[in-house]
């Protein structure tokens with residue numbers, strides 16, 4: 174398509190468009206285990222106007238666009254063969270730090286932690302810290318995915334902290350949400366203004382309904398102090414009961430439970446609880462006391478919390494298990510097809526033993542060298558986000574097949590009883606969307622109304638697929 178590439182170049186400039194195979198191969202997959210198709214073109218716009226022109230062109234020629242933040246998701250993005258990848262990395266500016274109104278406005282390609290670093294120079298931070306991918310993920314991708322962030326026990330999910338969005342719709346119209354929509358008073362100060370919560374339509378939609386081109390997020394002063402606790406328990410039930418007690422009293426900023434995988438170095442027990450508290454000094458002391466009392470009333474044994482502190486301040490997951498990063502991330506190449514989602518806190522007492530039993534009875538684990546990296550839980554204010562992370566040797570084709578089968582079987586096990594996943598993208602869609610019934614039908618109707626030509630991320634969330642196709646078949 175010689176003409177198409179010329180038109181793409183005329184929109185974004187020749188230096189920001191490529192159809193070279195070497196470039197296209199780099200945009201096939203996210204961090205998930207399954208490569209998508211090889212895209213036909215890579216374009217890297219620098220402005221909302223360029224995105225509008227690209228969307229109009231895609232509609233005209235009937236070529237899908239796939240939106241690319243930094244592709245740090247783990248669940249298979251679903252890039253379509255021959256599509257145009259619209260990479261947002263060049264739109265990475267912080268547009269405004271509005272201290273007075275307590276919001277920061279960024280372009281979608283800004284890296285999450287880079288924004289927090291700039292805010293940090295002013296003693297400020299975003300009101301949600303970002304997830305484990307904060308050093309590489311973008312603000313737009315994280316909002317579109319509605320990532321499960323650190324600090325979720327107090328702060329909730331990423332989307333809760335969005336004040337307003339600018340979005341390019343699949344027909345090229347540019348909208349703003351909430352109070353930002355009023356052309357005569359365009360202040361991004363309140364999401365719940367000017368009618369229904371339209372920002373919510375694009376949060377978690379993974380780019381199927383619109384392209385987020387600006388994000389206004391809440392900011393605040395960095396809390397006065399951070400405190401850390403670490404407890405070991407002899408049973409899963411004791412640990413879960415302790416968490417429920419802390420949740421009921423809003424005792425912690427971040428509760429992380431470790432229920433599987435390697436136990437923390439040098440600590441005995443069956444379940445472990447990492448506790449992080451951020452607050453002013455007096456309230457932090459009270460919350461520490463609540464957490465200690467609750468854990469110890471459920472026979473929790475206090476441990477050295479230096480690993481907890483290092484996890485939180487150095488952002489290395491390995492420290493949750495008292496392990497330095499080099500040991501934890503060694504013995505590559507291993508790959509992680511995770512299954513993750515929200516379950517009621519008390520359901521962990523059944524869900525964790527069930528998954529443990531499934532793994533113990535699955536001879537395939539030993540046959541292809543699979544391991545369990547962790548069964549870790551980020552506790553939200555009222556529930557649990559369980560991550561079942563299995564690892565398989567990435568270079569072994571048979572292990573890859575088993576890894577995907579294990580992901581499917583654990584998904585069926587959990588989604589069928591207790592679990593609803595967070596970010597879905599394409600890989601998990603076949604296991605969850607059919608369970609949503611009329612809600613999935615509504616999503617399809619919204620997709621058809623906003624994007625009748627299926628230009629944006631077709632197949633993601635199982636939306637925009639040809640009418641006669643089976644969701645499961647399409648994603649294979």
Ligand SMILES: Cc1cc2nc3c(=O)[nH]c(=O)nc-3n(C[C@H](O)[C@H](O)[C@H](O)COP(=O)(O)OP(=O)(O)OC[C@H]3O[C@@H](n4cnc5c(N)ncnc54)[C@H](O)[C@@H]3O)c2cc1C
Nearest residue numbers: 242243244245304305306310311313314315320321380385
């Ligand atoms: C080391 C590591 C740790 C991680 N820890 C966590 C964690 O703790 N919690 C968690 O939830 N996730 C975690 N992740 C997954 C991932 O980092 C996050 O979900 C991340 O926020 C995705 O951002 P991204 O910019 O890479 O988005 P991408 O993966 O590029 O995009 C995600 C989805 O949004 C779409 N999209 C991208 N940009 C836009 C846009 N501007 N407008 C509309 N749609 C768009 C994409 O098409 C895709 O469907 C982790 C990843 C890594 C590598």
